[in-house]
Amino acid sequence: MENKSSDKMEDEAVPKITVVELEEGRPRAARLKSRLDRLGSVFQRSLHRRNKSEESPWPKLVRRTLYLFTTTLGLAVIGFVIYHAVLLAFIRRVRPLPLPTNGLTKIVHSWVEPGSVIPAPPSWLPDFSRDVQPKAIHSHNDYWRRVPLFDALSLGITGVEADCHLVDGELFVGHTPNSLRKNRTFRSLYLDPLTSILTNQNAANGIANSTTINGVWDVNSTQGIVLMTDLKTEGFSTLDAVQAQLEPLRLKGWLTYWSGTGIVPGPITHVATGNTPFAAVLNSSYSNATYRSVFFDAPLDNLSSEYDASNSYYASVSINRVVGGPHKIAQSGLSKTQLATIKTQIDRASSLRLTSRYWDLPAWPENQRTTVWKQLEQLGIGMLNVDAIDEAARFNWRWCTIMGLHLC
Missing domain, CATH: 3.20.20 (TIM Barrel)
Incomplete structure (x- = not known):
């Protein structure tokens, strides 16, 4: 019991050091690389399946990307057609x-x-x-x-x-x-x-008479x-x-x-x-x-x-x-x-x-x-x-x- 209490006091006496504090002494480029590595690790873990029965997020992401691209392309084509149709109508008008x-x-x-x-x-x-x-x-x-x-x-x-x-x-x-x-x-x-x-x-041509000029x-x-x-x-x-x-x-x-x-x-x-x-x-x-x-x-x-x-x-x-x-x-x-x-x-x-x-x-x-x-x-x-x-x-x-x- 005394040992546990003593260990606890020693832990409290030693200050905790965060990752940020550890990096303060490192060069700026090294700190930036470390943070990018951690960000990439987080992204990979978000896509990593915990088990093989879990559905991969990639097909859904690809489907959404294709849907967005197709919608944007379709709207662009429609806008292009409308613009030139209106333009041709004005050309015919003038x-x-x-x-x-x-x-x-x-x-x-x-x-x-x-x-x-x-x-x-x-x-x-x-x-x-x-x-x-x-x-x-x-x-x-x-x-x-x-x-x-x-x-x-x-x-x-x-x-x-x-x-x-x-x-x-x-x-x-x-x-x-x-x-x-x-x-x-x-x-x-x-x-x-x-x-x-x-x-x-x-000239009336002999057909009609008029005094109007x-x-x-x-x-x-x-x-x-x-x-x-x-x-x-x-x-x-x-x-x-x-x-x-x-x-x-x-x-x-x-x-x-x-x-x-x-x-x-x-x-x-x-x-x-x-x-x-x-x-x-x-x-x-x-x-x-x-x-x-x-x-x-x-x-x-x-x-x-x-x-x-x-x-x-x-x-x-x-x-x-x-x-x-x-x-x-x-x-x-x-x-x-x-x-x-x-x-x-x-x-x-x-x-x-x-x-x-x-x-x-x-x-x-x-x-x-x-x-x-x-x-x-x-x-x-x-x-x-x-x-x-x-x-x-x-x-x-x-x-x-x-x-x-x-x-x-």
Whole structure:
């Protein structure tokens, strides 16, 4: 009994040493290896069967791993299929619709430059603009198209622009003096074709009589087009020459005019810009107190109450002037500050009953271009000024950027 008690006292007197304390004096690498060995030993014991009748855990672990892998792979395949199905649906949505078969498409296909063949191809054919929906789009520098005027009309574009140079009494159309050619005149590219179109659109063929003046659009005969002349030579004399060539259309009642009390719409609205002086519009020799058929392109960034529907139609400005330069628009589009400024200008133009328009819009890259188009449309732009008329009129560019991909 005394021995047991003595042994117990000796045990209590000797301090117990833990494994951790034993390892304190060993190098760090050795301690880490020892702990990993113990962890592996614990894992092995957890998988070790105490007797042969005990089921091995490995088949269950393999089955669960295979189940997890199969499920993950299946979900990935389903996600892949859904993603591409949705993507293909959006591609079908934005792809351009085929052009309708009508007089316009036939004219575009067979068009040649005026004066190059005799007799000249027709400027009007039956079912002229059948199935073409008019759109509030302005064809900037329209004379640069493969087929001036007709390319734009075939797409439903309601605004065209011709740069006019007065040289030796004739109005030539071109961007610069060096680009002028004798067969490309304001009359041959625009006025003669428009005269033929409107004459045929208003011909009753002896079957029906009507006092209504029809425009170029079969689906909406009251929808007119804007014919904008960008004067490149001295303003007063060039505008006077343009007005003189428009006289036959004016006499037929085909030009929109201000009556002194309101706007009387016609199939063609003539807007003068470029070197056009505002005073030349107000004091045109073809105008009086109850008739004015030329309208000014007012400064959208500096509108005052002197510009209104009685003397102006467009209110335009270069978007680069508004945002501070050609490189101030981000790839993601207009900033909140830029949008706020533009919204203010658009609202001001609307309050004066003017059609807002911005030119010099980004042309490249395409995703930036279509983003700016969409932003301007959302702000209520009056007329979308574009150079890429086919993309603007035929593509559903509002859906161009989907799932991080640019589809147009």
